[in-house]
Amino acid sequence: LQCATAQTPSTVIWLKGHTELKAGGRYEMSQKERVLTLTIKHLEEKDTDIYTCDVGTAKTIAKVTIKGKDLSNQDRKEGESVTLSCALSKPAANVQWKKGSEILEGGEKYEMKQKDTCLELQIKDLKVEDSGDYSCVCGDQKTSATVKVNVSGKSQEADEGVSVTLQCELSKPGVPVEWKKGTQSGEKYQMKQKASVNELLINKVEPEDSGDYSCVCGDQKTTASLKINGMRISDWNLYNILRCSKCYVILNVGKRTNFFHFVS
DSSP, X not given: OXXXXXXXXXXXXXXXXXXXXXXXTTEEEEEETTEEEEEEXXXXXXXXXXXXXXXXXXXXXXXXXXXXXXXXXXXXXXXXXXXXXEEOSSOOSOEEEEETTEEOOXXXXXXXXXXXXXXXXXXXXXXXXXXXXXXEEETTXXXXXXXXXXXXXXXXXXXXXXXXEEEEEOSSTTOOOEEEETTEEOSSSEEEEETTEEEEEXXXXXXXXXXXXXXXXXXXXXXXXXXXXXXXXXXXXXXXXXXXXXXXXXXXXXXXXXXXXXXX
């Protein structure tokens, strides 16, 4: 805060309300010729008040209002919890939390806490339908933030040669989606959609099919990891061994038959 006088004053008093302030701590006072300055560091809600610069022969006042902390947008995965925090300029009892125009009540889903001017809303076990705009409302004061809940993809592990189906569920049916492996869209796969459930079928998977698969709908994306285990000798069907000085081992692997020649 600054005030300027007609002539260089010999004394100056800074007041907060009716309380005289002293230099030190969070208050810093300086004077440069006829300009007087009061600096308040690390502002808090309790600093809201009327401040006075009094030089004896004249004085000037200013009102300082410290706004509470606004809500911040949150991005979470399905199944997690999220906590929204805001701070009012002064303690109040008539505080409401809203999702859109709906007033929220405390319970298993929502937990609300208040300590002086600090308010918290915890949303538990997040679902896609919990996405939306949330507001902390107190009288004519209001602060809002957007919560975005991303669907969690389930990673899978499968053996080579089988078929694998990946699923993602949207918050509403009939919305077009795109399936990707890594960052590329695929063409070798079968895709199905029934209501809000989308499926990607990968036939006869091979080790190179391992990777991260994404279900993309607009700015929403869910990703799952797929790991394909290659065939091991214990998985092979060793069905004939000829006992002779020169033997052939016939290995039947899926649709592929391999002949190995052993020399004794």
